[in-house]
């Protein structure tokens with residue numbers, strides 16, 4: 001889909017389209033309404049307080065990957081704050097006890113170490129809900145192979161089945177089973193059904209089951225009714241609350257990365273060097289890896305003018321992909337990458353002193369508003385200048 005972006009946007013810029021974000025929120029609202037599940041935003045995918053007031057109207061809160069995200073959720077989103085990490089340090093747990101309402105541990109050893117602190121906080125009036133993340137042994141990540149599969153062999157995520165009997169179930173309120181990544185409804189329903197089949201004995205001990213993120217609920221083709229039916233069946237069978245905590249699934253296709261061609265270089269092929277960079281601005285392009293869609297461009301050979309699109313860092317592999325265009329690219333042309341609101345600005349770095357992209361909002365009335373512009377100070381402060 002082509003965004004109606006003003007032509008004078010300064011680049012590089014991550015532009016979040018408020019209307020598209022609202023469209024995505026409507027899916028979350030439907031899931032909540034029809035299934036009775038709670039839906040949280042995983043801020044690891046998208047931490048943008050400027051749009052939290054609108055998201056807060058639908059969602060039940062946020063889920064964090066550690067102290068800083070928990071604090072951001074507490075201070076800028078409100079409602080419920082959940083937090084999970086593969087391991088916490090003692091000072092982190094101490095601070096989390098003032099920030100989060102729900103704390104999920106990854107192992108029997110972390111539980112044993114921190115349960116006394118959590119209980120002591122409870123006695124002083126700040127009651128926390130304790131969860132344990134299990135490894136359900138369910139592989140369904142649709143991208144990135146083992147790199148993005150929480151249940152890949154030797155994964156560090158979640159207590160393994162053989163350790164569950166020894167857990168202090170009297171103190172655990174939530175079973176957490178995050179296993180998906182960009183999964184369609186078959187994956188979501190498959191996970192819910194597998195956990196119901198294989199872990200029934202433990203579900204009987206808790207009040208809620210959190211089926212994590214990775215439910216790609218706003219991806220075209222995702223069968224939302226199937227997810228809703230699976231949640232309803234699970235809730236009816238076990239009488240527990242169900243929680244989902246998607247990140248990407250709430251944000252998919254709701255934003256753009258707008259860049260400008262700085263030069264056309266020739267080395268066997270035409271190479272357009274952009275003012276953006278895979279390495280610093282869209283690291284998932286290299287990590288997953290994948291080739292993002294570009295507005296108006298086709299695959300190599302589909303259109304008459306072929307280009308490799310590359311970043312401006314020193315890293316040889318800082319290449320976004322190979323594309324073709326109807327017309328030759330020239331210096332100053334705009335290149336717009338699709339689906340760039342999730343897992344982009346939250347992961348950006350200033351490697352090479354590369355300027356960070358603006359973060360902007362395309363408002364519903366078509367106006368463009370820069371939320372945050374970064375400068376030399378953001379680079380310099382991080383290296384201690």
Ligand SMILES: Cc1ncc(COP(=O)(O)O)c(C=O)c1O
Pocket residue numbers: 042044045063084178180181182212213214215245246247248249
């Ligand atoms: C524990 C947990 N919850 C939620 C999420 C969000 O996943 P996604 O953005 O794929 O929906 C992740 C992603 O890594 C995660 O590890």
